[in-house]
Amino acid sequence: MGLDDVDWRLLELLQTQGRMTFSELGRQVSLSAPATTERVRRLEERGVITGYVATVDVTKLGLPIEAIVRARVRSLDSARFRETILPLPQVVAADHVTGDECWILRVVCASTAELESFVERTQRYGETTTSLVFSSPVRGRSVRKP
Known part of the structure; x- marks a missing residue:
């Protein structure tokens, strides 16, 4: 794939601006x-x-609640989980991972009641663990030349 220093600098600039x-x-x-x-x-x-893409401040859109929802989806429910949960508007990022939980979802909600409803819907497919996000000191960091 061989990128030279100019390519890397262009990527750095475009990722930030x-x-x-x-x-x-x-x-x-x-x-x-x-x-x-x-x-x-x-x-x-x-x-x-x-x-x-444009970077958006979700709090200014009335979505002040951000959470990480880790889900242990039963294998038989995997396809339905992908079809039902991943397209929901609350899901802003989803990673299929190894380990105890097979999905890590980043969600944004207007209220804790909306988050509760989202988690209850997700639990139809397996166990969940939810963590509220206090802050995100590193987010969307540019990929840089190794």
């Missing part, structure tokens, strides 16, 4: 705008860059 113009990106990495555009397009074509 995804709306940067090609001209500004080029200035930051000492390339012309057309050369920068070509580099970014190659990274997109290779699947290194998979998309661009």
